[in-house]
Structure formats: structure tokens, C-alpha cells
Amino acid sequence: MSKPIPLSRHQGLDAIKLESPDGASATVLLHGGHVLSWVPAGGVEQFYVSPDSAFALGQPVRGGVPVIFPQFSARGPLQRHGFARSKPWQLVMAEQGADDALAVLRLTDDAATRMVWPHAFELELSLRVSGRSLQIELACENKGEQAFDFSTALHSYFAINDLDEASVQGLAGLHYWDAVAAVEKQQRVELLLPTGDLDRIYHQVKEPLLLREQGISTERRLQIQHQGFDDAVVWNPGAEKCAALADVPDADYRKFLCIEAATIEHPIRLQAGESWVGRQDLTLL
Numbered sequence: 001m002s003k004p005i006p007l008s009r010h011q012g013l014d015a016i017k018l019e020s021p022d023g024a025s026a027t028v029l030l031h032g033g034h035v036l037s038w039v040p041a042g043g044v045e046q047f048y049v050s051p052d053s054a055f056a057l058g059q060p061v062r063g064g065v066p067v068i069f070p071q072f073s074a075r076g077p078l079q080r081h082g083f084a085r086s087k088p089w090q091l092v093m094a095e096q097g098a099d100d101a102l103a104v105l106r107l108t109d110d111a112a113t114r115m116v117w118p119h120a121f122e123l124e125l126s127l128r129v130s131g132r133s134l135q136i137e138l139a140c141e142n143k144g145e146q147a148f149d150f151s152t153a154l155h156s157y158f159a160i161n162d163l164d165e166a167s168v169q170g171l172a173g174l175h176y177w178d179a180v181a182a183v184e185k186q187q188r189v190e191l192l193l194p195t196g197d198l199d200r201i202y203h204q205v206k207e208p209l210l211l212r213e214q215g216i217s218t219e220r221r222l223q224i225q226h227q228g229f230d231d232a233v234v235w236n237p238g239a240e241k242c243a244a245l246a247d248v249p250d251a252d253y254r255k256f257l258c259i260e261a262a263t264i265e266h267p268i269r270l271q272a273g274e275s276w277v278g279r280q281d282l283t284l285l
């Protein structure tokens, strides 16, 4: 028997708190379709949200999982990372099932989006939390008469105890765009030990990635699996760039690592009536 989940408030904004009967939970804001929190059953918070983040309409939240659409970063004429992360989304459904909790949110074009991006679209963000897993699915449908191209990402900010204790596995052999050095490179080693000021777009990511943390008091293995997305962004601003971010405390670059399911290098083209679906499956092992 499924039970509807009522709307609640988080930091003054409309939110849905998904609670699975097994104790797993996740919170998503209608503002930006922004997943803010994920606590696997028996686990702790997996996402970083900056204590200095604005929770204000029209502004992106710093942390959690911003939805990047229809432009990545400054690779086009739109605002950085597009408009989806700053728009109010609609709640389609939210319910607790026998062994999970689900929510679906929707964003469609309006007069303001058509002014900057003249296309009719429907985005649907579906979340499912259960046990040790969170699934985030993003679907886009072209509702207009003309084809359009878009880039997209689920810009996940994973909370870490300290950058020195974190590593990422599964990138060996992949080619990537190093946005700091502005050069195309290849990942030679299996283990990526992130240092500050890391900004890379790995291409053709087919296998699951593993975020590992190994410290005196920490031992964590988080599996990150993408479907439908071609690229994976690994980003950490480092000390200097973090100090320049108004909405992140200076030392907090040590407390998160972004690993983003993305399609950037080859934007997705949808003809009239066509749809695309991408998924990011997160499992705490």
C-alpha cells in the first residue's frame, strides 16, 4: 500500500522529504528540483550543502544535486549552468511504497525560458530512495515543432570528511578535458587522488565509478553508476577558487567532491516529439 507524502518546508522553501520504510531518506526542493539530502538506511548524510548557501527563489543552492540544463557552465549564451537549477519545479507525485519512497517533479518552458531559449520542453526528475540506494532519473521531451540541442548534468556534491582521505576509482584509460589547464588529457592511473582545483570532464564513462574514503575514522565506498549520460565531471575548487565563492566557507573545499553525471562534449539533439532519459544510481556499499 502506498502513502502520499505531503509537501513540507525546508529553509523556507517547499520540499518533499522521502522516507522509505527501511529508514533511508532523501529531501528534494521544488526550487530547482534540487536534491538536498540523502541518508541511506543505517548511514549518514551523503551530500554536502554549504552552510552559506542562499535558499532563495531565482538563485541556485550550493550543494546537493543541482540540475544543469540546457547549458553546461559558460559553454553558451545562457546563464552559467542554464536555468533549470533556479526555476520552480512542479510536484507530480510523491509517495511512500512498501520498500521505497518516490517523487516525480516537472519543469516546462515558460515565457521567461522561451525569451532566452526558444524551445518547448518538459523535464521530469524522478527520485527513488530505498535501503542503501538513491536513483535520480532525468528525462527531457521536446514538446515543440523544431529540433533542439542541450547539455545537462546532475551536479552531485558528495560530502567527504577530508579531501586527503578521498579517491575516485574507475576512470583509468579515459580521455578528459582538463578545464584548469585547458587541455585534453588521458587518465593513466586507476586511482584519482583529488587535490584542490580539479575541474575535469571525463568522456565516454561507461563503467561505474567508486568514491572511496579512507581515514582514521572513515571508511566509505560509494558506487556511482550512470546511464544515458556520456561524460562525468569531477570538480573541486581548491583553496584559492573556494575563497572566491561567496556562498562557500573558505575551508569547505576540503569537505566536498563533485562527481557529476553529464552530457557535455556531444550535446543531445532531440527532434520534435523525441525524448531522452539519463540516470544516476548511487549505492553505499
Ligand SMILES: O=P(O)(O)OC[C@H]1O[C@@H](O)[C@H](O)[C@@H](O)[C@@H]1O
Pocket: 073, 080, 081, 155, 179, 199, 200, 233, 235, 260
Ligand atoms: O559556481 P557554479 O556555477 O555552481 O559552478 C561550479 C562548478 O561546476 C562544475 O561543474 C564546473 O566544472 C566548474 O567549472 C564550476 O566552477
